[in-house]
Amino acid sequence: MMQPTVAIDVEFRNVAKSFGAVVAVDNVNFQIPKGSFFTFLGPSGCGKTSCLRLIGGFEQPDSGEILIASESVAQVPAYERHVNMVFQHYALFPHMHVAGNVGYGLRQRRPRMSAREISKHVADSLALVRLSGYDGRRSWELSGGQQQRVALARALVNKPTVLLLDEPLAALDRKLRKDMQVELKNLQREVGITFVFVTHDQEEALSMSDRIAVMRDGKIVQEGSPTDLYSQPLDRYVAGFIGQSNFIVGTVVEAGDQVTIKTERSVLFRAPKSKVAKSLLAGDNAVVAIRPERISLGNKHEAGVESFAGRVAQVTFLGDQTEFHVETEQAGRLLVRMSSGHASFVSGDPVIAYWKREAGLALLNE
Amino acid sequence: MPNKATIFLQYYAGLIYIFLYFPIALVVLFSFNSGNYSAEIQGFSLRWYGETWRDPFVLEALGNSIFIAVTSATLSTVIGTLAALALQNVHGWLRNLYDGLIYIAIIIPGIVIGIATLIFFVQFFGWLNPMLQAQFGPSAPRLNLGLPTIIAAHTLFTMSIVIVIVRARIAGMDRSLIEASNDLYATPMNTFWQVTLPQLFPAIIAGFLLALTFSFDDFIVAFFVAGPNTTLPIYVFSSIRRGVTPKINAIATVTLIVSLAFLFTVQYLLTRSSERGPGNSGTVSSDNQASRV
Ligand SMILES: Nc1ncnc2c1ncn2[C@@H]1O[C@H](COP(=O)(O)OP(=O)(O)O)[C@@H](O)[C@H]1O
Numbered sequence: 082m083m084q085p086t087v088a089i090d091v092e093f094r095n096v097a098k099s100f101g102a103v104v105a106v107d108n109v110n111f112q113i114p115k116g117s118f119f120t121f122l123g124p125s126g127c128g129k130t131s132c133l134r135l136i137g138g139f140e141q142p143d144s145g146e147i148l149i150a151s152e153s154v155a156q157v158p159a160y161e162r163h164v165n166m167v168f169q170h171y172a173l174f175p176h177m178h179v180a181g182n183v184g185y186g187l188r189q190r191r192p193r194m195s196a197r198e199i200s201k202h203v204a205d206s207l208a209l210v211r212l213s214g215y216d217g218r219r220s221w222e223l224s225g226g227q228q229q230r231v232a233l234a235r236a237l238v239n240k241p242t243v244l245l246l247d248e249p250l251a252a253l254d255r256k257l258r259k260d261m262q263v264e265l266k267n268l269q270r271e272v273g274i275t276f277v278f279v280t281h282d283q284e285e286a287l288s289m290s291d292r293i294a295v296m297r298d299g300k301i302v303q304e305g306s307p308t309d310l311y312s313q314p315l316d317r318y319v320a321g322f323i324g325q326s327n328f329i330v331g332t333v334v335e336a337g338d339q340v341t342i343k344t345e346r347s348v349l350f351r352a353p354k355s356k357v358a359k360s361l362l363a364g365d366n367a368v369v370a371i372r373p374e375r376i377s378l379g380n381k382h383e384a385g386v387e388s389f390a391g392r393v394a395q396v397t398f399l400g401d402q403t404e405f406h407v408e409t410e411q412a413g414r415l416l417v418r419m420s421s422g423h424a425s426f427v428s429g430d431p432v433i434a435y436w437k438r439e440a441g442l443a444l445l446n447e
Numbered sequence: 448m449p450n451k452a453t454i455f456l457q458y459y460a461g462l463i464y465i466f467l468y469f470p471i472a473l474v475v476l477f478s479f480n481s482g483n484y485s486a487e488i489q490g491f492s493l494r495w496y497g498e499t500w501r502d503p504f505v506l507e508a509l510g511n512s513i514f515i516a517v518t519s520a521t522l523s524t525v526i527g528t529l530a531a532l533a534l535q536n537v538h539g540w541l542r543n544l545y546d547g548l549i550y551i552a553i554i555i556p557g558i559v560i561g562i563a564t565l566i567f568f569v570q571f572f573g574w575l576n577p578m579l580q581a582q583f584g585p586s587a588p589r590l591n592l593g594l595p596t597i598i599a600a601h602t603l604f605t606m607s608i609v610i611v612i613v614r615a616r617i618a619g620m621d622r623s624l625i626e627a628s629n630d631l632y633a634t635p636m637n638t639f640w641q642v643t644l645p646q647l648f649p650a651i652i653a654g655f656l657l658a659l660t661f662s663f664d665d666f667i668v669a670f671f672v673a674g675p676n677t678t679l680p681i682y683v684f685s686s687i688r689r690g691v692t693p694k695i696n697a698i699a700t701v702t703l704i705v706s707l708a709f710l711f712t713v714q715y716l717l718t719r720s721s722e723r724g725p726g727n728s729g730t731v732s733s734d735n736q737a738s739r740v
Pocket residue numbers: 100101103104105123124125126127128129130131132
């Protein structure tokens with residue numbers, strides 16, 4: 082028997098939720114460990130927001146069970162759940178100034194909290210998000226980033242068990258978003274509250290999360306740490322969604338830990354089977370995923386690597402790195418990313434694209 | 448260079464405006480006439496305003512009108528707001544039906560409402576009064592047409608205006624504000640007092656002012672159900688039969704100014720609240736907007 086080593090703050094057991102004919106959440110199971118930064122990642126419409134709203138109590142599941150701090154919340158209305166949400170568009174109360182917004186949750190407490198105590202907590206919370214002195218401002222007088230931090234302060238001041246964040250950075254411009262990613266992560270470490278974060282931006286998910294649940298069509302496709310998902314994607318969808326990948330399709334000729342694959346052009350090559358993916362049998366359609374940074378370009382075939390001959394079709398200089406699109410006869414178009422110092426090929430050059438066998442990952446092509 | 452047709456249209460538009468506003472301008476102009484007759488200007492004076500203010504009949508009618516307007520507007524605001532909130536929970540064809548009925552109630556001519564309410568009151572009192580007599584003997588109160596019936600009739604036709612205005616505001620309201628309040632531990636009741644009502648407040652005030660104006664200006668409906676009482680429009684109507692005096696002009700001018708003041712306030716409330724309203728709380732203001740503050 083496995084004993085849980087950490088407490089679980091949120092758990093879904095076979096939770097399903099439909100809106101009319103649309104299945105927004107399809108029989109989902111997960112556990113969010115206490116104090117972790119957990120992210121739902123997936124394209125728009127895959128059910129991320131619905132999961133958050135189920136936790137917050139704004140939607141009721143059609144079936145299944147939701148537990149917060151190990152207690153079923155089936156009978157608990159939103160206003161009694163010790164969970165707070167940062168809404169996608171912040172939902173600050175326009176008829177209240179900043180301090181009124183931040184103190185809102187504390188003012189609902191019974192027995193009442195004294196006004197002195199409330200204003201002290203509000204000041205602390207505003208200091209936490211570096212907005213001291215903004216107490217008297219109205220929400221429409223604030224920039225997007227500031228509104229977002231007010232929304233954060235308004236939620237955090239209640240010291241919730243779980244903080245829910247629905248794409249809180251999506252409305253910010255790129256530079257501000259980067260800063261806020263770091264800030265949010267630091268804030269989470271500082272307050273030690275479980276963060277449940279929703280984003281469609283895989284970069285954001287990778288850089289902030291302790292664990293990521295990749296969603297598709299209302300289901301969790303794969304859940305794991307950012308490194309797990311990056312190095313051991315379960316299928317082509319995850320491999321394509323988390324970071325970039327080249328995909329070479331073919332048929333399994335020989336199964337095993339090392340899979341031999343015949344490409345559509347009848348070239349044989351080998352790649353290790355994914356450790357987490359479904360097993361591959363001879364005759365299965367397979368796809369081999371290779372990250373662009375794991376491929377190198379050279380002038381001759383070398384021993385002990387997989388290599389394909391081709392021609393440079395396009396060169397994109399990215400500063401420290403350079404991207405090459407290589408058109409190969411046998412494996413189609415490959416994206417290759419190399420340190421700028423190491424590559425001096427220009428468009429039209431004949432090249433050999435090669436990678437170490439273990440850089441590839443053989444997956445079932447569904 | 449404008450061609451002939453454009454020039455013609457410009458003059459035409461000008462004529463229309465003159466046609467619309469010239470009579471009103473005349474009323475205002477003649478209210479400042481110092482002479483005894485409306486027909487000729489004899490000099491500028493506030494004499495008629497003073498005389499009007501001292502006329503006990505005018506004051507009584509004005510008092511009635513204000514009392515009726517404030518009471519019926521208050522009633523229709525409370526009932527209309529509650530109805531608008533309740534209609535939020537009605538869906539499907541029933542909701543369309545209610546919506547349709549509200550608009551019909553607005554466009555029904557005053558004369559129809561006047562006749563309908565008159566018939567209703569007469570029938571109702573004709574049925575109720577004998578019953579009261581039988582119950583309490585000859586000393587029982589006899590219900591009759593009067594201020595309460597005007598108030599009831601006015602509440603009836605101003606209520607739909609309040610419903611429409613408040614409904615529009617509810618529809619434009621950001622649902623996530625309610626959810627945010629729920630999320631922050633406010634019970635549904637507290638959410639109503641702390642978020643929903645403040646969000647609807649400009650629309651409720653606007654509805655109240657419109658109801659006030661409509662009731663204050665109403666002649667037709669009041670004329671049917673007033674019984675022996677006079678309101679300001681009824682007073683104006685009955686004195687006009689003895690000729691248009693400068694007093695009437697003074698009353699009309701004051702009514703005009705007060706009504707316009709209310710309407711501008713309504714306009715201001717409704718546009719301001721939609722600019723800064725909850726519908727916009729979602730949009731993220733840019734950084735330069737913040738630095739401007
Ligand atoms: N209140 C609702 N009514 C009807 N359909 C909804 C509602 N909320 C979500 N959906 C549908 O459920 C699916 C998942 O939505 P959502 O959870 O918002 O996805 P995401 O946040 O990943 O973009 C979508 O197809 C969406 O249209």
